Amino acid sequence: MTSQQHRNRSRWKRPALAAGAALTVVVTGAGAAPGAGAAQAATPGKPKLKLIAASNSVTLDRWQGEPGVYLDLGTYVTVDNAPLEFKVTRKSYKDPVVAKQVFRHDGTTTTKALPTGLVKDFSGLPGFLEVSVKDANGTEVAKSKGNFCPNNASGRLRPDAPATSHYPESCPTNPFTLGSVWGVEKGWASNSSTVDYDKPVDLPVGEYTAKVSVAKKYRDLFGIPNDSPTIKVTVRQPSENGGVGRGMSAHQGGAHGSAHGSAHGSAQGAAHHYGPRGADEPTPGALSHALEDRGLAHHLGDGRGHTDGSRIAAALRPNSTRPTGRAGVPANVPKPDLRSLPAWDIAITDGEDGDVPGKDYLAFSANVWNAGPAPLVVDGFRKPGADLMDAYQYFYDANGKQVGYTPTGTMEWDPRVGHEHWHFTDFASYRLLSEDKTREVRSGKEAFCLANTDAVDYTVKNANWKPYNTDLSTACGEQNSISVREVLDVGSGDTYTQYRPGQSFDITDLPNGTYYIQVIANPEKRLQETNLNNNVALRKVILSGEPGKRTVKVPAHDLVNAP
Numbered sequence: 389m390t391s392q393q394h395r396n397r398s399r400w401k402r403p404a405l406a407a408g409a410a411l412t413v414v415v416t417g418a419g420a421a422p423g424a425g426a427a428q429a430a431t432p433g434k435p436k437l438k439l440i441a442a443s444n445s446v447t448l449d450r451w452q453g454e455p456g457v458y459l460d461l462g463t464y465v466t467v468d469n470a471p472l473e474f475k476v477t478r479k480s481y482k483d484p485v486v487a488k489q490v491f492r493h494d495g496t497t498t499t500k501a502l503p504t505g506l507v508k509d510f511s512g513l514p515g516f517l518e519v520s521v522k523d524a525n526g527t528e529v530a531k532s533k534g535n536f537c538p539n540n541a542s543g544r545l546r547p548d549a550p551a552t553s554h555y556p557e558s559c560p561t562n563p564f565t566l567g568s569v570w571g572v573e574k575g576w577a578s579n580s581s582t583v584d585y586d587k588p589v590d591l592p593v594g595e596y597t598a599k600v601s602v603a604k605k606y607r608d609l610f611g612i613p614n615d616s617p618t619i620k621v622t623v624r625q626p627s628e629n630g631g632v633g634r635g636m637s638a639h640q641g642g643a644h645g646s647a648h649g650s651a652h653g654s655a656q657g658a659a660h661h662y663g664p665r666g667a668d669e670p671t672p673g674a675l676s677h678a679l680e681d682r683g684l685a686h687h688l689g690d691g692r693g694h695t696d697g698s699r700i701a702a703a704l705r706p707n708s709t710r711p712t713g714r715a716g717v718p719a720n721v722p723k724p725d726l727r728s729l730p731a732w733d734i735a736i737t738d739g740e741d742g743d744v745p746g747k748d749y750l751a752f753s754a755n756v757w758n759a760g761p762a763p764l765v766v767d768g769f770r771k772p773g774a775d776l777m778d779a780y781q782y783f784y785d786a787n788g789k790q791v792g793y794t795p796t797g798t799m800e801w802d803p804r805v806g807h808e809h810w811h812f813t814d815f816a817s818y819r820l821l822s823e824d825k826t827r828e829v830r831s832g833k834e835a836f837c838l839a840n841t842d843a844v845d846y847t848v849k850n851a852n853w854k855p856y857n858t859d860l861s862t863a864c865g866e867q868n869s870i871s872v873r874e875v876l877d878v879g880s881g882d883t884y885t886q887y888r889p890g891q892s893f894d895i896t897d898l899p900n901g902t903y904y905i906q907v908i909a910n911p912e913k914r915l916q917e918t919n920l921n922n923n924v925a926l927r928k929v930i931l932s933g934e935p936g937k938r939t940v941k942v943p944a945h946d947l948v949n950a951p
Contacts, residue, residue, distance in 0.1 A: 433493025435472040435572075437610050439580065439602050440464055441617035448591070448623050456588030459519060461619050463600050464577035465536065466545055472538055473555070473571040475499065476510055477847055481564070481730075481946035485509060502609070510560045510568040512537035516606055517580050520599045521591070521621065529596070530589050533603070534582025538570040542578040549575025556853045560843040562755065562883070563950030564729040567847035596621040707871065710769045711780055717792045717916055721783045722762035722850075725918045726909040728816070728925035729755040729844065729881065732950040734905070736895075736938045737887060748938040750929070751892040756816045756909040757844040757881025760851065764876040764915065766812055766838065768799035770869070776800055777872070779812060781915055796914045799874075800835060801867055810865045810872050811835030817911040818886065820893045823902040825926070830893040832886060833911070837864035840880035851879030895938065900931050 430436065442462040450457045465472075473490040487507035488499040507513065516536035523529050537559035544550075555571035572578045601616040733753035738745070758764055762784065768777030777799040783792040797814035811834075818832035840855035855877040865872035876882060886892050893905075909923040917923075933939040942951040 430469050433470050433491045433498075435467050435574070435610075436469045437472065437612045438466045438468075439600070439612065439615050439617065440466055440577070441600070441619050443619070445620035445622065448621060450591070450593060450623050450625050452625060454588065456590040457623055458583045458585070459521070459530075459532065459589050459598070459621075460581045460583050461519070461598055461600060461621070463517070463580045463617060463619075464542075465538075465572070465580045465602075466577040467572040467574060468545070469574065471571055471574045473569070474502075474538065475567075475569060475847060476507060477567040477845075481948050484947065506605075510565045511535055512559045512570070513606065515603055517582060518601050518603055521589070522597050522599075524595050530591065532589070534580075534584075536578075536580050536582070538572045538578050540579040540581075542572060542576050545575050545577055549573065554853065556843060556846060558843070562729070562842045562844060562881070563732050563948050564755070564945075565842075565844055567845035567879075568843060569846045569851075569853060591621075591623045593623050593625050596623065707767055707769075707873075710778070711793045715780075715792075715794050717783055717794050721785065721791055722760075723783065723916050723918045724762050724764040724876070724878070725759040725922070726756055726764065726876075726915065727759050727922050728907040728909045729757065730925045730945050730948075731818075731905040731907055731927040732942075733885065734927070734929060734940060734942045734951055736933075736940050737892065738936065746936065747894055747896045748935065749892040750820070750895045750905075750931075750940060751885075751887040752818075752905055752927075753883055753885045754816070754818060754905075754907045755842055755844065755881040755883040756876075756907070757842070758876045758878055759845065759848050760878035761849045761918075763852070763878055764838070766796065766799075766874050766915075768810060768812070768865075768872045768874075770871065777810060779814075783916070794916060796916075797912070799872065802835065802837075803867075810869065810874075811837050812874055814912050814914045815882075815910070816884075817908050818891075818893075819906040819908070820895075821904040821906050821926070823904075825904055829898060829903065830895070832891055832893055834884070834886075834891055836882065836884065838874035838876045838882055839864075840875075840877050841883045842881045843879060844881040846879045848879055852877040853879070855880050895931060896935065898931065900933070902928065902930050904928055 440463065442464060446460075446462055448457040448459075470491070470493065473492070474487055475490055476485060476487045478485045484505075485507055487502040489502060491498045491500070512535040514535050515533045517534040519530075519532045519534070520528055521530035539556045539559050542553060550573045553571075553573045553576060555573065556569060559570060560568055598619045598621050599616050600619065601614070602612050606612060607614060731752040731754045733751075735751050737749045737751045738747065765782040765784075766779050767782060768779045770777045778795065779797045779799050780793045781796040782790055783794075785791045797812070799810045799812050802811045813835040815836040815838065817834065819828045820830035820832075821827065822829055845851065846853055856875070864874060884891075905927045907925045907927075910917060910920070911923075913920055927945060928943050930941040930943070931938060932941065944950075
């Protein structure tokens with residue numbers, strides 16, 4: 389995603405639903421009569437699903453010069469009688485993705501495999517929603533199909549539903565994800581609208597009618613009634629200086645709008661980089677639909693006031709003082725297991741983001757994740773006036789009680805734009821290896837601020853489906869911090885996009901040929917882990933072209949074809 393694409397994306401908020409839309413969801417979900425063919429028997433442990441519309445009408449803003457609008461029509465899948473839950477896994481990158489529906493009833497758990505090949509990745513149920521848009525003359529002017537991620541923005545249908553949802557808040561899009569959990573609580577509804585920010589729908593200003601339905605294969609599979617909500621769609625073009633304001637509707641104004649204006653403006657004023665060029669921005673897709681809908685996508689990255697609101701938790705506060713007593717790690721204490729993912733998002737850059745013009749750089753994204761069974765918790769403590777913090781790794785028993793600690797290197801302040809926080813110096817490093825993998829031809833050792841940017845495998849033991857720090861806004865402290873705490877939760881990984889100077893590999897004087905990008909977790913082995921033999925991942929790349937016009941080919945990694 390380019391910087392401009394991200395800025396464009398940050399303008400687009402949830403369309404203005406008609407007044408009372410939230411109440412409509414509650415009333416419709418709680419008391420709506422079944423639609424055609426909707427006679428669903430209440431089988432114990434089996435969820436009853438239904439497609440509804442939050443409102444009979446929505447208003448979409450089309451800004452001058454933009455290619456179209458995004459069809460977030462406010463449709464939801466309601467879930468009743470039992471939770472809707474799926475476990476999605478693959479044994480390795482050589483194996484296909486397998487999805488199973490999970491049924492829980494009276495203390496027993498059973499599963500049922502979805503049809504082979506139906507689910508191909510971890511982003512949701514493909515082709516779930518079918519949308520047809522007609523103009524005022526009844527002519528179909530747009531048609532689309534969309535995935536359904538059960539973890540999308542959701543809410544309760546009625547007062548007696550569970551107060552909170554324990555399921556994750558998004559479906560992972562990292563190409564090297566290994567396992568995911570999707571779910572909707574009983575008595576809740578999940579937003580079924582799919583918004584593809586790369587493919588806006590070209591609808592001129594005017595009035596339209598959208599008909600939304602669930603694809604037949606899913607109606608048959610899950611016993612969903614054949615309902616097709618019809619929604620009036622108004623496309624309008626606000627003026628740049630009008631009363632509505634750029635990037636939000638009148639329905640959205642107030643404090644929400646003020647927050648957007650100040651935060652987005654400050655980010656741009658500081659020349660903050662977004663997309664793959666942003667050193668510390670989570671992988672596109674990592675931010676939950678719920679947070680995007682609240683207009684918080686533009687808060688990604690570092691800086692005062694940038695927060696997704698998800699990390700107000702005592703567990704992530706650093707200890708105020710250095711540990712005392714003898715350092716030690718009990719013999720059988722649970723420890724993290726750090727593992728590297730193969731590199732992806734690989735490209736040649738030339739003179740971008742501060743690189744030296746005329747040179748060729750090999751840029752990439754890389755991720756180190758924690759397979760558990762314990763979180764990685766590192767606290768840094770700063771002596772008065774010191775430039776470095778002393779870092780300590782902490783250990784906890786099965787009940788969450790701190791039972792040990794050990795020194796584990798240092799943390800340093802990184803003043804570069806796009807960073808501006810404390811980096812742990814011994815988390816991961818990168819190398820470019822020769823074709824025979826025996827020689828290191830370039831090194832990209834880096835320090836990191838740890839954050840749970842990607843859900844890599846939420847099916848491992850003790851995986852935390854709702855990690856607190858999903859971006860970097862409060863995870864890594866400020867320049868005047870006396871101590872910081874950095875956490876990598878079980879099941880999550882930290883993606884760094886290596887597009888900045890000193891991170892990407894300078895390949896200007898390297899001959900064409902085959903190389904391997906090596907990602908190494910815990911390179912100095914200072915962090916205590918359950919297993920130190922799975923810390924390295926390789927990704928093959930083939931360099932071609934002439935100086936100034938170098939190209940890179942990235943072969944598939946087993947079944948994962950992610951350049």
